[in-house]
Amino acid sequence: MSYDKYYSEWIKNPLLFWDKKAKDISWIETYKETLYKSNNFYEWFHQGKLNTCYNCLDRHVENGKGEKVAIFYDSPLTNTKKKITYNNLLKKVSSLAASLNNLGVKKGDTVILYMPMIPEVIISMLACARIGAIHSVVFGGFAAEELASRISDVLPKIIISASCGLEPKRIINYKEILDKALSLSSHKPLKQIIYQRNQKFSELNMENDLSWHEFIDSSSSMKCVPVDSNEPLYILHTSGTTGIPKGIVRTNGGHAVALLNSMKMTYDISEDEVFWAASDVGWVVGHSYIVYAPLLLGCSTVLYEGKPVGTPDAGQFWRVISEYKVKTMFTAPTAIRAIKKEDADGRELKKYDLSNLKYIFLAGERADPESIKWTMEMTKKPVIDHWWQTETGWSIAGNFPQFGLFEIILGSTGKAAPGFQVKVLNDEGIELAPENMGNLAIKLPLPPGCSSAIWNDRDRFYEAYLKKFDGYYYTSDAGIIDKNGYISVMSRTDDIINCAGHRLSTGSIEEILTQHKDIAECAVVGINNELKGQVPIGLIVLNNSSINLEEKKVVKETINLVREKLGPVASYKKSLIVDNLPKTRSGKILRSTISKILNKEDYKVPATIEDINTLDLIKSLKL
Ligand code: COA
Ligand code: AMP
Numbered sequence: 001m002s003y004d005k006y007y008s009e010w011i012k013n014p015l016l017f018w019d020k021k022a023k024d025i026s027w028i029e030t031y032k033e034t035l036y037k038s039n040n041f042y043e044w045f046h047q048g049k050l051n052t053c054y055n056c057l058d059r060h061v062e063n064g065k066g067e068k069v070a071i072f073y074d075s076p077l078t079n080t081k082k083k084i085t086y087n088n089l090l091k092k093v094s095s096l097a098a099s100l101n102n103l104g105v106k107k108g109d110t111v112i113l114y115m116p117m118i119p120e121v122i123i124s125m126l127a128c129a130r131i132g133a134i135h136s137v138v139f140g141g142f143a144a145e146e147l148a149s150r151i152s153d154v155l156p157k158i159i160i161s162a163s164c165g166l167e168p169k170r171i172i173n174y175k176e177i178l179d180k181a182l183s184l185s186s187h188k189p190l191k192q193i194i195y196q197r198n199q200k201f202s203e204l205n206m207e208n209d210l211s212w213h214e215f216i217d218s219s220s221s222m223k224c225v226p227v228d229s230n231e232p233l234y235i236l237h238t239s240g241t242t243g244i245p246k247g248i249v250r251t252n253g254g255h256a257v258a259l260l261n262s263m264k265m266t267y268d269i270s271e272d273e274v275f276w277a278a279s280d281v282g283w284v285v286g287h288s289y290i291v292y293a294p295l296l297l298g299c300s301t302v303l304y305e306g307k308p309v310g311t312p313d314a315g316q317f318w319r320v321i322s323e324y325k326v327k328t329m330f331t332a333p334t335a336i337r338a339i340k341k342e343d344a345d346g347r348e349l350k351k352y353d354l355s356n357l358k359y360i361f362l363a364g365e366r367a368d369p370e371s372i373k374w375t376m377e378m379t380k381k382p383v384i385d386h387w388w389q390t391e392t393g394w395s396i397a398g399n400f401p402q403f404g405l406f407e408i409i410l411g412s413t414g415k416a417a418p419g420f421q422v423k424v425l426n427d428e429g430i431e432l433a434p435e436n437m438g439n440l441a442i443k444l445p446l447p448p449g450c451s452s453a454i455w456n457d458r459d460r461f462y463e464a465y466l467k468k469f470d471g472y473y474y475t476s477d478a479g480i481i482d483k484n485g486y487i488s489v490m491s492r493t494d495d496i497i498n499c500a501g502h503r504l505s506t507g508s509i510e511e512i513l514t515q516h517k518d519i520a521e522c523a524v525v526g527i528n529n530e531l532k533g534q535v536p537i538g539l540i541v542l543n544n545s546s547i548n549l550e551e552k553k554v555v556k557e558t559i560n561l562v563r564e565k566l567g568p569v570a571s572y573k574k575s576l577i578v579d580n581l582p583k584t585r586s587g588k589i590l591r592s593t594i595s596k597i598l599n600k601e602d603y604k605v606p607a608t609i610e611d612i613n614t615l616d617l618i619k620s621l622k623l
Pocket of ligand 2: 367389391413503
């Protein structure tokens, strides 16, 4: 069937389409309604009961697939390789679930996972799903304060962590960061369970610390708890436009149906093949495509603890693909840029047999055409850019090999995935004709798997996504759809920037900078960066009483402050001291004009500017 036919089948009868897809999931109780609407909120597979862990593990084992590899764990950082079968994974998950349950963790409780890329993070996610507890994974590159803010939001009954995480040049002391976060948060979990890694042992000296190895009773097991389709499976925080991260809530039923469908529809994978998402479990891509989707399908997934370059070389991605016979891989354009920079002529790449590899998918940020071209030339494989958000959990647009690929147009993220009706609207909500740039919006209802709630703040979801355009989900991305339906995602419409495929709120960095005692005000903007797409820089105005301070010292302090409060992942390496910031007459800082000037892009002088000379100041800045 062609893409067009498939898409039109969906659009003619979306409920029937998703009903058919839902048959691939094992339900404990069938849902009463495929789609239930109450006010602005939709629930897919209303009142159905299932268990996501059962669908990821038990049913494959029951179907005789227990000896198949579920996870290929590959860690060049520790020289470790492991194959974990479905039988083995089920046993470990079931024991952890039973042990957690014995501690008192039950359906609806929350559990924070602050863990590196080791199999135990997947085991922990699935153990929570087995119990019906809600996990919330926190990415390792965040600082203690960010972890503390998530602890305060999620109020976990238990935190599972490890003694350390590994970066190429240093060991990250997770336990120390966790201890600090707990000292900052008024919420105290019942227990902290710490997985001790050989690279660093931690003293379990805090009240309620427990060692993972001593805590788990490996002879115990636990059955899957039935969970309502619309009860949360997990919470994953992402940057909002304020300093408070948004806890995106993903529910069980729609997630299972949508992700399982996407494995075939979007990635052309069958259960006897190997899929690899070179991401981190701390991000949505890791949740969906390292863990849940491959396991829902029953294929093999790769968990890679390493970097595209430097662990130890630029050939590691190709080694992993060749070693595990990966058919489809998925990464961020920044990773490709890092590899291309070190291995432009493909010397490393040519060492490996890529004959099993059929497709390379990219997402997370705008893919620059040069990187796509280089990868296609070097690998002779199609490179497919597809558009994603934490909120949607799976790709909004792409190119669908299952139907035969349509032409790859560089700079475009392909056509809308069946399930999504994407439109370009002007600021008044009027649909624009093809080829016009505007707000990318998705017609409601969003398909299964997409979030429709922010943890602890139901109104914030409506305010952030549904209020702006009646009947649409507002993506906060700007873009164009051409006359053939190709979507190009150009930029964010809010103050979020994309740094190495990570979403960063410039507003939250500003909030941190203004905590510095010498800073009167500041503006943080994204500066184009060859490797990371964009990196944040801060323009800071000092208090009158501080203008004679040594600039170098203040700049260093601001950089340290962001690293300490937000974390190294912010890649905040530069502050520039200025006398004034360009503002409108009403006092709004002209961030977008500042960013255009610094990035040497065309800009219009805003009619409402208060003092035009401040623009000359920005033009004179040396980055
Ligand atoms: N725990 C602790 N620290 C972490 C971390 C983690 N899990 N992940 C990153 N960091 C730290 C890094 O050590 C680095 O610290 P430094 O400033 O002391 O050097 C900082 O955060 C920035 O990290 P990163 O953005 O990874 O930059 P890098 O220069 O180390 O590596 C790339 C550059 C391109 C190799 C890397 O960004 C990369 O692999 N990107 C792919 C991103 C991706 O997969 N995104 C998922 C979306 S699909
Ligand atoms: P995140 O929620 O962290 O996955 O970030 C989502 C944001 O990343 C989107 O809103 C886009 O701005 C950007 N993004 C994701 N995929 C793409 C893509 N393929 N092309 C351009 N931008 C993308």
